[in-house]
Amino acid sequence: MNKLAILTDYFGTIILVQFEYFRPQSEIRKLVSSYYNVTVPDDVSDIMRAEIANLRFVIRGQVTTDLNGVEEQFGPGATLLCGPTYRWSNVRFTADTQVFGAAITPMGWAKLFDVGADQLADKLVSLEEYVPASSLPLVRDIFDAPDEAQRVRAADGLFADMVDPVRRIDEDFLDQVTAWITSPDPNELAVMISEMSRSQRQIERLCKKYFGSAPKLLHRKFRALHSANRLTWQDLTDWQDIATTAYSDQSHFIREFKQFNGRTPSEFIKGAHILVRMTLQQRLQIDHESPFSLIG
Template sequence: MVQVRYFAPAPALRGLVSSYYWCETDLPLLCDRMRAELGQVRFVVRGTLSYRFADGRTVAGPPALLSGPTAAPVETCATGPFGCFGAGLMPAGWSALIGPDADELADDAVELRTVCGVAADDACDAIADARDDAARVAAADRFFTGLLERPRAVPAWFLRLTDDWLTASPDPRVDALVAASGMSARQVERWSRRHYGASPKLLARKYRALQAAVRLGTGEARTWSEAAGDAFYDQSHFIREFKQFVGMTPARFVADAAPVSRVTIARRRLLPGMPRLALYS
């Protein structure tokens, strides 16, 4: 049996950290396919966790692991008994808390201490020693609040604009983002890669597919055509893009993943201050 619980970060961290989550299982081995997602920090306090990326690389994770935003599904394997406390990083959070450009770690993972120093190990130890969810959340809040003390220039207006662009329409258009930003297409591309880990074109494709997955997962859409709307050329285009970013066909998603997705999305929507972008990844 697998248990997953979600928690809201401290008010000062909302908009930077999408949510916290605790995942645990007594299964000896748990393998899963994670759809394209935001950057993540994961503290593995029991068992081990490894990633297999779309290009075939495998990263056997240390206890405290930082993974960049992904543009393709990632295979994860956990050895149990397993316990992991994680945090989703919004693009604003990546820029304010982490430091390196997001595209430097896109579709990759590294030991958290290589970026955040020994504070990462201290946080992992505190979470491992915690006796309950409240203590884990408090330890994570201390860690991320400490990272905020390192001053970094974050273009909040651009991140708000881009988050809204990715969620306001089922088919985000790059020219609309460029026009709204008042910058050149080249500058928008640079900032998009720096803060989101991908070009605007790839981001638009990613969130177009992930929005469709959420519509299927919540039951808002019952058929492929309802999920696709006018955002895809035809059924084959929809299936190809869906599989690229979700890791399975829409039919398999509805049969195997949609029930779990429905519960997950419902739980996360109850968290205060949950950013809309985070519901899709």
Template sequence: MDLHYFLPRPDLRPYVRAYYYFSSEHASAQPLCAELGNIRVMLDGGGFLVTPDGARHHISKAFLIGPTMGAYCMQARAGTRVFGVGIRPQGWNALAGFDANEAADQVIDLTDFAGARAASHIDAIRNASDFHTMADAADRFFSSLISMRKKNANAYPAALEKWLMDPNDPSLDDLLASMSISQRQTDRLAKRYFGASPKFLQRKYRALRSADRIRAGAVGWMQAAGCNFYDQSHFIREFKTFVGVTPNQFISNQAELITEIQRRRVQKNPGGLLGSI
């Protein structure tokens, strides 16, 4: 298995988290934690994605997978090579032109939302001679999408992002106080940019934060869990829902791709969180 990360052009980074290249010589079935949205261009091979609802999606030439609201699975054939793009919450309006909750746990052909202009850019990525050339082609593609949709851009709720990423796990009341708008409006913004309500997102990020603590060396379930789970069984259940394996399986590296993804992300973004913003 081979995995590399590259950063997009600086002006695109509010919208695109990173570009990555994945390849595997052998067939594999890898659990993947609940994530933000991704675009993936198949360079070779193929396989299936099994989304949190259990649906099995054949991997097409190029596709978008929306924010995932639970762990999912990639079943890749031997020789699979993928160029991927992590979409930040702020990128939904700028890149896709629709709300994140409309794509949550969905696998959508790239040309269905990007139109005919996507075809030439997909070909440029697939025909590139190296990873840097792929990233340059992707930069041009996303720059063109942003230019096309810029007039429809909405103000991004930075307070909501800050609340989700706070390691102290502040309450929903704290969020509403910081947003200075109604709960209904806050829910609508959370769904638009992150794909779900704040209450659900809080569950997701608590579990992902626990996985990050384990990767950083937490000892014992209480240290990994923090103070926001009822008991050990609740912690294990939530962890498996959003990370895809139990804490013990995660510690023993049975989720090889998840831990490798996090290791590479931290190299590019020290202090980064699994599936993070």
């Protein structure tokens, strides 16, 4: 577990945000890259960048988001299943809000949910619609937990119960694409496709099923996320150093960066992205079973 209270300047306002990270039990670490607990004592508005799939439990307070294209509010007891996202969205927390979440890897999505990732990409839905009826009481245990340690154990129990052991999954494909998109080094789309002994049609279908989009959009998303990570973790100022793969020019890079991160590189450096920047900094302090822990 990593725990830190962060005091920072948000457009002139001093706010205190607390992040806590927890490791799932060993049996499901390939399915859930990490658990996280966010506590926001004061009203906060921010931008969420494109992410891997997430499951969030609103423990108290209220969360407002426009991920579904309209502004929606979610209060205590809400279970928010979010497919992989390919654009930024606005988020707002009222004072004294607590959210417990789980970052779901593509492998986890395939084993936990009987729906293609592309069908819920850029969508926020209620978890109850996608959980077997027999597992629903375990969802309640997460809200009823008296502390975070027991909440983590309750979440472990829920995910272990949801795994379908007979569902057929192309794990070789999942592993190969995961290694490609989580690599911080330049890794162009054509290189990955050329190394796969599969047809273009198969690659397109499986990418949508497991990762939520066709390979081209997947590639664009993760190279933009890697660039934001480099801005956070390294002292870089030249856009050609920040960009992890080839862009046609600086304008192209800025457009791509903003589409997936919600800010231009310059705005990102200046610290407007409080939640993203702080969570990225804290991810360096925890142990990682899944390569997605440092990215999505």
